[in-house]
Amino acid sequence: MKTSWRSASLVASAAAVMALTTACGQDSPPAASQNVGATAAPGDYGNIGAGTGTGGATGGASAPASPSASSPSTPAGKLSVSTAEKVGKVVTDSLGLTLYRFDQDTEEPPKSNCDGDCAKTWPPVPADDAEAGEGIDKALLGSVTRADGTKQLTVGGWPAYRYAKDVNAGDVKGQGVGGKWYALAPDGKKAQGGGAGEGEAAQAGLSTRNDPKLGEIVVDKNGMTVYRFKKDEAWPKPVSNCSGECLKKWPLVEPVDFADTKGIQEKGYMVFDRTDGKGKQQTINCSPIYTFAGDKAPGDTNGQGVGGTWYAVRPDGKLVGASEK
Numbered sequence: 001m002k003t004s005w006r007s008a009s010l011v012a013s014a015a016a017v018m019a020l021t022t023a024c025g026q027d028s029p030p031a032a033s034q035n036v037g038a039t040a041a042p043g044d045y046g047n048i049g050a051g052t053g054t055g056g057a058t059g060g061a062s063a064p065a066s067p068s069a070s071s072p073s074t075p076a077g078k079l080s081v082s083t084a085e086k087v088g089k090v091v092t093d094s095l096g097l098t099l100y101r102f103d104q105d106t107e108e109p110p111k112s113n114c115d116g117d118c119a120k121t122w123p124p125v126p127a128d129d130a131e132a133g134e135g136i137d138k139a140l141l142g143s144v145t146r147a148d149g150t151k152q153l154t155v156g157g158w159p160a161y162r163y164a165k166d167v168n169a170g171d172v173k174g175q176g177v178g179g180k181w182y183a184l185a186p187d188g189k190k191a192q193g194g195g196a197g198e199g200e201a202a203q204a205g206l207s208t209r210n211d212p213k214l215g216e217i218v219v220d221k222n223g224m225t226v227y228r229f230k231k232d233e234a235w236p237k238p239v240s241n242c243s244g245e246c247l248k249k250w251p252l253v254e255p256v257d258f259a260d261t262k263g264i265q266e267k268g269y270m271v272f273d274r275t276d277g278k279g280k281q282q283t284i285n286c287s288p289i290y291t292f293a294g295d296k297a298p299g300d301t302n303g304q305g306v307g308g309t310w311y312a313v314r315p316d317g318k319l320v321g322a323s324e325k
Contacts, residue, residue: 024237024268024286076125076153076160081135081186084172090183090191091136091155096169099125099153099160101190103180104251106277107157110144113248114161122161122174122181127153140188156188178293179222180251205256206282208263214301214320217312218264218284223298224291226253226284228319230309234286238272242290250290250303250310253282265316285317 077094084090084098091099100122104113114122127143130153142154153160163174163181174181175191182190205221218226227250233239242250255271258264268285281288292303292310303310305321312320 024235024270024283074123074126074162075128076130078131078133079136079141080133082170084170084175084183084191087172087175087183088191089135089186090172091160091186092169093125093130093162097162097166098170098172098174099155099184100163100174100181101155101158101184101188102161103182103254104247104278105159106279107154107188110142110154110157110159111277112144112146112152112159114159115147118248121164123164124150124152125160125162127151135186137186140186154188155184158184158188160184176222178251179220179224179291179295180293204262205260206253206264206284207261208315209299211299211301211312214304214312216263216315217301217320218289218315219298220253220291221256224295225299225301225303226289226313227292227303227310228287228289228313228317230311230319230322232288234268234283234288234317238270238281238283238286238288240274240281240288242288243276243278247278249293251293252278253289253291255280255282263315268317283317284313284315287313287317289313 075094076099079094079099080092081089082092082096082098093099102112102114102122105111106113112124114124124146128151130141132138132141140156142157143151144154144159146152161181163171163177165171165173172183175183182192185191203221203223206218206226208216209219209223211217211225220226229240229242229250231241233241240252242252252274258266258269261269265285268283268287270286271280271282272288273279274281283289292300292306294300294302296302301312304312311322314320318324
């Protein structure tokens, strides 16, 4: 018997309703919840420490850059592509300085979330005179208007920065700083090299490690500790109560495919849509997860217990060293 168009439509609608009403924590959680996100910014975020990076690039001049090379007013000039050891191909300016992107920015639409002291450490690259050199697709170059009215260069939609600690052409000291700053690849994506080196295994997007004080905790692909905020909500749908300045100190963990995890509980593993324009955020057991800008290196747990509201996360999503209430 043939099914009428109307009957098929009703069946499809019923299936959609069931999918949307599946509560977080059930055996088959949805891939993403609908229209939930940041609602308030907590008052105690903890202190931020400076990150470090290593490596150097080839393909640029080896002479030190001028003292004003990291100034926000220094023109970008003709961009080119250099190859950095363990990082791969990166975009450099006319002085040979590496350009970077910030995970907390957005590409659609382009928006910079680095101002104030952040912009002193990561000077925005002016867009005015930038031009595509060999290896750079000029169609990927654009600009975004910053809060102060200046035009910042974008590559593939991502605002471009220099790093104040890169003083020589070819330096890539900003790579991986805080787990959120990465050199720009020629296509605007993160420059992360060719994967694990010989004899090394690539670390999963989310995995666990045994901390001598905290026990088994979740870490991200960079080995940085993952945290939860007690003021967030998980039931019946995830809600993040960390926004604005809070997110600068507690960067959200972006979606990670479950196939790219190791040792993490699958039940309640889902992403949700934030309502503050920051996109999607990963959860473990439906609870939103973050890293801490005050953790300077893999293995740091400086965010543990901050404000009595921030705690490391167990593989099943539970808090480390605190009750759920």
